[in-house]
Amino acid sequence: MAVITRALRRLGLSLLVLWAVVTLAFVINHVLPGDPARLMAGPQARPADVEKLRRELGTDRPLAAQYASFTSRLVHTGPRAIAKGDKPHASCSAFAIVHVDLGVSFQHRKPVARLIGERLPATALLASMAVAFEVLLAVGLGLLAARWRRTIVDDGVMAVSLLLASVPTFLTAVVLQVVFAYRLRWLPFDGAGEGAASTLAHAVLPALTLALYGAGWAIRLVRDEVISELGKPYVRTARAKGAGQVRVLLAHAMRNVALPLVTLVGLDLGALLGGAIVTERIFRWPGVGSLAIDAVVTRDGPVIMGTVIVASAGIVAANLAVDGLVGLIDPRTRRAAA
Amino acid sequence: MTRGIFARALASGRGRAGLALLGAVALLACVGPWLSTHGPNHSDFAAGIAPDGGPVGPCRAHLLGTDHLFRDELSRLGHGARFSLFVAVTATLLSSLIAAVVGTVAGWTAGTRLAAIDHAAMRLVDVLLSFPYLLLVMAIGAALDRTGALTVLLVLGATGWLGTARIVRAKTMALRSEGYVEAARALGGTAPHVLRAHVAPNVAGTVLALSVASIASMILAESVLSYLAVGVEPPTATLGRMLQEGQAALTLRPRLVALPGAVILASVLGFGLVGEALRAAQASEDRRA
Numbered sequence: 001m002a003v004i005t006r007a008l009r010r011l012g013l014s015l016l017v018l019w020a021v022v023t024l025a026f027v028i029n030h031v032l033p034g035d036p037a038r039l040m041a042g043p044q045a046r047p048a049d050v051e052k053l054r055r056e057l058g059t060d061r062p063l064a065a066q067y068a069s070f071t072s073r074l075v076h077t078g079p080r081a082i083a084k085g086d087k088p089h090a091s092c093s094a095f096a097i098v099h100v101d102l103g104v105s106f107q108h109r110k111p112v113a114r115l116i117g118e119r120l121p122a123t124a125l126l127a128s129m130a131v132a133f134e135v136l137l138a139v140g141l142g143l144l145a146a147r148w149r150r151t152i153v154d155d156g157v158m159a160v161s162l163l164l165a166s167v168p169t170f171l172t173a174v175v176l177q178v179v180f181a182y183r184l185r186w187l188p189f190d191g192a193g194e195g196a197a198s199t200l201a202h203a204v205l206p207a208l209t210l211a212l213y214g215a216g217w218a219i220r221l222v223r224d225e226v227i228s229e230l231g232k233p234y235v236r237t238a239r240a241k242g243a244g245q246v247r248v249l250l251a252h253a254m255r256n257v258a259l260p261l262v263t264l265v266g267l268d269l270g271a272l273l274g275g276a277i278v279t280e281r282i283f284r285w286p287g288v289g290s291l292a293i294d295a296v297v298t299r300d301g302p303v304i305m306g307t308v309i310v311a312s313a314g315i316v317a318a319n320l321a322v323d324g325l326v327g328l329i330d331p332r333t334r335r336a337a338a
Numbered sequence: 339m340t341r342g343i344f345a346r347a348l349a350s351g352r353g354r355a356g357l358a359l360l361g362a363v364a365l366l367a368c369v370g371p372w373l374s375t376h377g378p379n380h381s382d383f384a385a386g387i388a389p390d391g392g393p394v395g396p397c398r399a400h401l402l403g404t405d406h407l408f409r410d411e412l413s414r415l416g417h418g419a420r421f422s423l424f425v426a427v428t429a430t431l432l433s434s435l436i437a438a439v440v441g442t443v444a445g446w447t448a449g450t451r452l453a454a455i456d457h458a459a460m461r462l463v464d465v466l467l468s469f470p471y472l473l474l475v476m477a478i479g480a481a482l483d484r485t486g487a488l489t490v491l492l493v494l495g496a497t498g499w500l501g502t503a504r505i506v507r508a509k510t511m512a513l514r515s516e517g518y519v520e521a522a523r524a525l526g527g528t529a530p531h532v533l534r535a536h537v538a539p540n541v542a543g544t545v546l547a548l549s550v551a552s553i554a555s556m557i558l559a560e561s562v563l564s565y566l567a568v569g570v571e572p573p574t575a576t577l578g579r580m581l582q583e584g585q586a587a588l589t590l591r592p593r594l595v596a597l598p599g600a601v602i603l604a605s606v607l608g609f610g611l612v613g614e615a616l617r618a619a620q621a622s623e624d625r626r627a
Contacts (some may be wrong), residue, residue, distance in 0.1 A: 013461075013464075016461070017461070017464050017468055018462075018468075020465040021465060021468055021469055024465065024469065025469075026340065028474065028477060028478070029477070042501065060541075151391065162610060162611070162614075163603075163607070165610070166554065166558075166603060166606040166607045166610050167603055167606075168561050168562060168565070168584070168602060168606075169562075170560050170561075170565050170578075171560070171581070171599045171602065171603070174581075174585060174588065174595055174599075177588075178592070182588075182589060211561050224490065271470075274470050277472055277473070277476075277566070278562055278565065278566065281566070292473055292476075293476065296473070296476040296477055296568070297554040304398070304473065304477050307470075307473060308469070308470055308473050308477075309476070311470040311473065312468045312469055312470065315467075316468050316472075319468075
């Protein structure tokens with residue numbers, strides 16, 4: 001029972017956070033100067049035309065009314081399939097009977113939810129590949145440093161991890177492009193490619209860029225946690241019972257390190273699902289991040305708001321999922337939490 | 339107390355390596371513009387052009403060569419480093435101040451009759467942490483038309499205090515149950531007095547260590563903003579923008595990417611190393627106490 005109330009409370013808080021983010025995004029977008037109708041009509045437009053456009057976009061209404069209509073349309077129910085000429089649901093994306101409506105892009109003249117939906121698969125692919133690389137690097141190098149701690153191996157790994165955490169992603173990206181795409185010609189320079197194999201090949205360098213930055217932190221986490229686990233009594237018992245070094249590290253210590261690692265990596269995944277702005281831009285990767293930066297450059301308010309909301313939803317969902325996963329992995333947390 | 343931590347941090351290998359890197363960057367920021375005879379935004383069409391029509395490499399007139407607009411690279415690097423350091427340090431001052439105030443007040447009120455204050459502060463942190471701040475900064479920058487150094491440092495300062503505030507809150511909560519704090523309260527010390535005389539000095543070391551590390555992330559953030567061209571307007575020299583401009587001729591003149599990249603890396607690593615040394619010193623101080 002306590003588990004259920006706790007989960008419900010947690011869910012409620014997350015929804016509250018999301019609502020606050022939506023409101024904040026709306027306020028920022030509408031308080032800042034800049035008139036979308038003016039921008040869309042162009043500098044040569046007659047005042048009457050700008051006025052007409054303003055009425056069409058609904059930006060002539062009071063802020064409170066705009067906020068009310070935006071939030072009430074954001075998530076609502078509707079018919080399963082949206083018919084072609086269905087005006088009230090024209091800018092919705094339907095998931096069964098739940099509709100998400102983020103408004104219409106000024107620039108693309110398309111529903112924002114559909115624009116983001118088209119970009120999400122690419123971003124999700126990039127994010128999951130990045131996280132996979134990050135875990136491989138963290139576990140591999142972290143175990144190496146912990147096994148040979150206070151030796152030159154440990155010092156080397158720690159220096160590398162600090163370096164990785166200090167390099168801005170745009171610099172990593174450029175170095176990877178020069179080495180692997182320009183000099184060695186192993187992988188494509190940028191773009192997205194067509195077909196599964198080509199898409200995967202195009203995703204490697206951007207995913208590696210993101211993974212290297214995240215790994216800087218993750219390697220240290222694994223190393224520190226493994227070292228602290230190795231000092232615990234159960235490891236001594238395992239050793240006394242004849243477990244070899246590899247078995248102690250992988251079967252005993254690593255299992256306990258999984259917990260903090262899942263937390264760190266899960267939060268990274270959530271943040272990446274909102275689109276990696278810098279990396280996607282450098283590699284011309286057609287994801288949510290490049291949609292967001294295009295929207296900022298063209299002042300496409302609805303798209304900016306939409307990407308902010310989707311990115312926050314990713315972070316909030318990751319927080320929830322990590323909490324749930326930690327509970328599943330570690331039975332102790334279920335009892336201990338009060 | 340804080341001085342002891344400094345001395346110990348700087349005696350460690352990490353602290354020294356960090357200081358050496360920071361010294362090099364500071365030297366560049368101070369001396370770089372002075373060593374070059376040309377202003378950072380001055381295109382030298384006489385000595386700055388190579389025979390092939392491109393920017394000239396390192397030579398007597400331009401110690402590190404010129405960039406794609408034939409401006410002196412050394413002078414621009416120096417001014418860029420100045421700008422980075424200035425924005426990062428002032429933004430950190432701002433964010434550390436907010437973090438210290440919010441963290442101690444929240445930690446002090448947590449679990450008391452005033453717990454509502456703590457709840458409100460922590461929910462605010464939750465909301466801001468789930469907000470993609472790079473997008474936020476870009477949107478503000480784009481909407482304001484002209485972004486100056488002030489906009490950049492205000493936005494960075496206003497968004498950079500979240501993690502530190504959480505740690506300061508936890509530390510304050512731990513301090514509240516310490517014997518000497520309880521004694522001070524039992525003797526009739528008012529909350530402002532106890533906070534100022536007993537809590538603040540003990541939180542200061544933690545805030546300091548986190549602040550130095552935060553300067554590193556501020557430099558990273560500023561370089562990302564100027565790289566994405568949503569920071570300060572050109573022609574002002576910033577390291578991120580210099581790198582972005584150099585990228586067009588990456589394979590022809592790698593120096594124009596490598597030099598600003600190296601300066602960014604050196605300053606981020608420098609502050610990161612010193613911050614880590616401070617944190618280690620602070621941790622051993624906490625263990626002793």
